[in-house]
Amino acid sequence: MALTQVSSNKCAGGFQKVFEHDSTELKCKMKFAVYLPPKAETGKCPVMYWLSGLTCTEQNFITKAGSQLAAAEHGIIIVAPDTSPRGCDIEGENESWDFGTGAGFYVDATEEPWKTNYRMYSYVTEELPKLINANFPTDPDRTSISGHSMGGHGALICALKNPGKYKAVSAFAPICNPVQCPWGQKAFSGYLGSDRSTWEAYDATVLAASYSGPQLDILIDQGRDDQFLSASQLLPDNLIAVCSEKKIPVVFRLQPGYDHSYFFIFSFMNDHIKHHAKFLNA
Amino acid sequence: MALTQVSSNKCAGGFQKVFEHDSTELKCKMKFAVYLPPKAETGKCPVMYWLSGLTCTEQNFITKAGSQLAAAEHGIIIVAPDTSPRGCDIEGENESWDFGTGAGFYVDATEEPWKTNYRMYSYVTEELPKLINANFPTDPDRTSISGHSMGGHGALICALKNPGKYKAVSAFAPICNPVQCPWGQKAFSGYLGSDRSTWEAYDATVLAASYSGPQLDILIDQGRDDQFLSASQLLPDNLIAVCSEKKIPVVFRLQPGYDHSYFFIFSFMNDHIKHHAKFLNA
Numbered sequence A, B: 001m002a003l004t005q006v007s008s009n010k011c012a013g014g015f016q017k018v019f020e021h022d023s024t025e026l027k028c029k030m031k032f033a034v035y036l037p038p039k040a041e042t043g044k045c046p047v048m049y050w051l052s053g054l055t056c057t058e059q060n061f062i063t064k065a066g067s068q069l070a071a072a073e074h075g076i077i078i079v080a081p082d083t084s085p086r087g088c089d090i091e092g093e094n095e096s097w098d099f100g101t102g103a104g105f106y107v108d109a110t111e112e113p114w115k116t117n118y119r120m121y122s123y124v125t126e127e128l129p130k131l132i133n134a135n136f137p138t139d140p141d142r143t144s145i146s147g148h149s150m151g152g153h154g155a156l157i158c159a160l161k162n163p164g165k166y167k168a169v170s171a172f173a174p175i176c177n178p179v180q181c182p183w184g185q186k187a188f189s190g191y192l193g194s195d196r197s198t199w200e201a202y203d204a205t206v207l208a209a210s211y212s213g214p215q216l217d218i219l220i221d222q223g224r225d226d227q228f229l230s231a232s233q234l235l236p237d238n239l240i241a242v243c244s245e246k247k248i249p250v251v252f253r254l255q256p257g258y259d260h261s262y263f264f265i266f267s268f269m270n271d272h273i274k275h276h277a278k279f280l281n282a
Helices: A058-064 A068-074 A120-135 A150-161 A182-192 A196-202 A204-209 A236-246 A262-280 B058-064 B068-074 B120-135 B150-161 B182-192 B196-202 B204-209 B236-246 B262-280
Strands: A004-011 A014-023 A028-036 A045-051 A077-081 A138-148 A169-172 A218-223 A250-255 B004-011 B014-023 B028-036 B045-051 B077-081 B138-148 B169-172 B218-223 B250-255
Touching: A004 B262, A014 A058, A014 A068, A014 A120, A028 A058, A028 A120, A045 A120, A045 A150, A045 A262, A058 A077, A058 A262, A058 B058, A068 A077, A068 A262, A068 B262, A077 A120, A120 A138, A120 A150, A138 A150, A138 A262, A150 A169, A150 A196, A150 A204, A150 A218, A169 A262, A182 A196, A196 A204, A204 A236, A218 A236, A218 A262, A236 A250, A250 A262, A262 B004, A262 B068, B014 B058, B014 B068, B014 B120, B028 B058, B028 B120, B045 B120, B045 B150, B045 B262, B058 B077, B058 B262, B068 B077, B068 B262, B077 B120, B120 B138, B120 B150, B138 B150, B138 B262, B150 B169, B150 B196, B150 B204, B150 B218, B169 B262, B182 B196, B196 B204, B204 B236, B218 B236, B218 B262, B236 B250, B250 B262
Parallel strands: A045 A077, A045 A138, A138 A169, A169 A218, A218 A250, B045 B077, B045 B138, B138 B169, B169 B218, B218 B250
Antiparallel strands: A004 A014, A014 A028, A028 A077, B004 B014, B014 B028, B028 B077
């Protein structure tokens, strides 16, 4: 599992790096970004995984979210992978911005022609953490996860499907109930086929209804003027209703005036890092 | 002088906007970004102008520098124009990354075929401030200027050529002595012709030697591992030497490990906003 360094920039006292590697899950070269805070030079640090949204690469979060100063302050390593396999030469992979390249949806595909490469769920929960823990000064017992939009969906399902694995979870404008929204229905029917019961294994609202692990504290920020909220792509109400019933602690902040962009994410990133730091003891 | 709004995103409690207008100086459509802090909703605010570096547009600073939280905190409006005229159909304008489009160098060109459009000095010191003061809740008596690389050169010369106009100036990795470096020599010979004496009117080191205005407090951050520092494009030592002799207050911070990128700018942006806030009484 050799890593090739693509770039390294000193940032906020630590280093923002990008690496490339041959992924065994995805059977292609994958890039991921890793921020190493100053504390990583002398000891083990907790890790927050960040899952990006539709069309993003490993670059969007590290250039636009403004996470590094807070990560440096709290001594948290942040890992931000790409959002899908790339360059697999699968027919149709570049036809849509919300399916295929840039839109892996953090599921393990079961349908042809996707199932060989589109295994982002196993990549972000298994292969990537192993790689990170083997190559960087991490404390594997202190891991958390966050994300935006499609990546918010990813963060929520990774946490809900793996009780205890992630100490905290947060999301910006997550797709909360993908089986009920156009984006999720398109992605899941393509990657998972027509049997809707298989979709529910990757739906945060369905997963929350049967969650029985250790307490998971969820922080969600949602722009009230987000076009995708009004287009019923995100459906946070459905998740909140289930969490309330199941007594899963959720802080849900509907932020007036904010949209779906990285200007929104940047505005509240420090709060999210602080949320993760609290549960990571960082 | 009508403005057309290109985009508006709520950010850090205020609004990050981009506008387009017909520039009389540059004889083309120009875009600029403006950040309006929450305080701008109820009263007049000071303004900091940000001049970007080679190849940048009005987008780079607003998406990558992480300035909005600090600007919101201190109640400072930040204006970030594009770096040159665009789409003027001048022969050769797109041939180099360091001359022509994206590389206006903040001078008023005197040579054909540039002199009709390439008047970035008058644009950023006269036309743009008039436009900003007419359309936004600014306090024109509290104005400052900052920039990166070619834009750091721009910020320094604007401040040094207009004693008292700017209450403070700061720069990241500025081109400090353009008459002595390859970038400056290429730009100045193209825009200003072969008479080197005309170049000196736009050289911060030369201007500092004859500066006699009110006290100007300069903050400069420079990455020690900046490839353009070692390539002798920036030459900060020359400026520092003159400022020391002339007793112009400069805080020059050589930052070990940092390069020329926005990761460097992001790391110290809060310090620069604080520097400006001090002299803008913000």
